Amino acid sequence: MLKILIPALMLIPTAWLAPAKWLWPTALFNSIMIAAVSLPLLKNLSETGWSSLNLYMATDPLSSPLLVLTCWIQPLAIIASQNHMAAEPLVRQRMYLALLASLQLFLILAFSATEVLMFYVMFEATLIPTLIIITRWGNQAERLNAGTYFLFYTLAGSLPLLVALLLLQNSTGTLSLLTLQYSNPATPDAYATKLWWVGCLLAFLVKMPLYGVHLWLPKAHVEAPVAGSMVLAAILLKLGGYGMIRVLIVLDPLTKELCYPFVVLALWGVLMASSVCLRQTDLKSLIAYSSVSHMGLVAAGILTQTPWGFTGALVLMIAHGLTSSALFCLANTNYERTHSRTMILARGMQVLMPLMASWWFIACLANLALPPLPNLMGELLILTSLFSWSPWTIALTGAGTLITASYSLYMFLMTQRGPTPTHLLALEPSHTREHLLMALHLAPLTLLVLKPELIWGWAA
Numbered sequence: 001m002l003k004i005l006i007p008a009l010m011l012i013p014t015a016w017l018a019p020a021k022w023l024w025p026t027a028l029f030n031s032i033m034i035a036a037v038s039l040p041l042l043k044n045l046s047e048t049g050w051s052s053l054n055l056y057m058a059t060d061p062l063s064s065p066l067l068v069l070t071c072w073i074q075p076l077a078i079i080a081s082q083n084h085m086a087a088e089p090l091v092r093q094r095m096y097l098a099l100l101a102s103l104q105l106f107l108i109l110a111f112s113a114t115e116v117l118m119f120y121v122m123f124e125a126t127l128i129p130t131l132i133i134i135t136r137w138g139n140q141a142e143r144l145n146a147g148t149y150f151l152f153y154t155l156a157g158s159l160p161l162l163v164a165l166l167l168l169q170n171s172t173g174t175l176s177l178l179t180l181q182y183s184n185p186a187t188p189d190a191y192a193t194k195l196w197w198v199g200c201l202l203a204f205l206v207k208m209p210l211y212g213v214h215l216w217l218p219k220a221h222v223e224a225p226v227a228g229s230m231v232l233a234a235i236l237l238k239l240g241g242y243g244m245i246r247v248l249i250v251l252d253p254l255t256k257e258l259c260y261p262f263v264v265l266a267l268w269g270v271l272m273a274s275s276v277c278l279r280q281t282d283l284k285s286l287i288a289y290s291s292v293s294h295m296g297l298v299a300a301g302i303l304t305q306t307p308w309g310f311t312g313a314l315v316l317m318i319a320h321g322l323t324s325s326a327l328f329c330l331a332n333t334n335y336e337r338t339h340s341r342t343m344i345l346a347r348g349m350q351v352l353m354p355l356m357a358s359w360w361f362i363a364c365l366a367n368l369a370l371p372p373l374p375n376l377m378g379e380l381l382i383l384t385s386l387f388s389w390s391p392w393t394i395a396l397t398g399a400g401t402l403i404t405a406s407y408s409l410y411m412f413l414m415t416q417r418g419p420t421p422t423h424l425l426a427l428e429p430s431h432t433r434e435h436l437l438m439a440l441h442l443a444p445l446t447l448l449v450l451k452p453e454l455i456w457g458w459a460a
Contacts (some may be wrong), residue, residue: 076329
């Protein structure tokens with residue numbers, strides 16, 4: 001673990017001390033090295049499930065795919081930010097890179113923590129760099145409003161979790177993930193225990209976000225700069241799913257009855273968020289709402305508490321992380337040229353940037369879960385586990401899948417096809433940097449088709 005942690009930590013002084021000319025290349029090279037070193041974590045050879053275990057940190061088949069995703073997205077975020085940060089003063093560029101590095105450090109510590117309390121502290125710590133990135137480098141004046149929403153939703157959700165964890169520590173005497181699964185703290189009758197159950201899951205459901213507590217997400221996404229949107233969509237939402245899977249082991253006898261309203265809300269959210277996508281005019285807002293709908297499926301899959309549900313949730317989280325991050329990068333390439341996120345003002349881009357249009361096409365198809373991509377594998381596993389939980393869910397999930405396909409194609413047609421407006425004819429051409437960025441998003445996604453057991457989690 002130290003071979004990932006120490007370079008991640010050293011990225012912060014690198015950002016502050018590197019000479020101006022070499023600032024972006026050194027930061028990028030460092031983060032690419034971290035990503036390369038993290039890849040062997042996917043190969044888990046231990047019989048107990050836990051590998052590289054020490055006093056505070058360990059990885060297992062559930063956390064290692066998310067850890068590798070965290071390390072993989074970081075260099076991509078640096079590549080994506082390079083162009084629009086070039087005009088900023090040097091101090092602000094250094095600050096931006098240092099914040100991205102600290103965010104990565106907190107995420108690595110969160111995904112590899114063996115103590116639930118350490119996970120909680122890191123879960124909360126990711127709030128600070130994200131908040132600064134949104135409120136300082138956001139595009140519009142509403143960014144402060146978005147930052148306030150983000151802060152208060154997340155804090156209001158996660159304070160009950162702290163109380164619930166302290167109660168758990170009190171009753172079991174430990175918060176270690178290695179031993180928690182063998183303790184039996186919950187008594188299934190008391191009213192307070194039910195409140196404790198909700199307290200344990202609420203923070204993660206807000207973070208995912210569940211439909212109903214999702215209002216912070218579109219605001220934060222729309223206002224954040226490209227790296228903020230990428231990290232938020234690819235990794236920060238996955239903290240919610242990861243935390244749910246970890247905590248549900250302890251909440252065992254209660255979840256059978258108490259999960260009903262949450263599963264219903266999650267599936268209703270899939271339908272509602274997808275329908276909202278069909279009415280969007282703002283490109284980034286559309287991609288943000290599509291994240292809400294995908295995460296609704298993940299939440300429902302986790303709450304069924306079946307091996308297929310857990311596996312499908314993990315596969316869909318990884319696939320969605322790469323896909324939505326790629327879509328935000330594409331939206332950013334459009335924004336850097338047209339300075340508008342309104343889809344109707346930037347149509348017919350295929351004529352002007354034909355290679356970019358093919359990236360758009362692949363990313364939109366990945367978003368609608370085209371076979372044989374991992375997005376489809378995750379959705380099928382979740383749909384199957386939900387159907388065996390209750391046959392009625394097929395109506396909601398089926399309609400959700402249909403609308404997802406509709407808005408993904410709508411997004412592609414609105415941005416790439418149709419008549420090119422006259423004000424777009426003098427556009428900057430696409431750069432090699434942007435094509436490399438898209439290739440690094442979509443290549444892992446297609447390669448995972450060949451060896452899906454890397455991201456199956458415990459089922460493997």
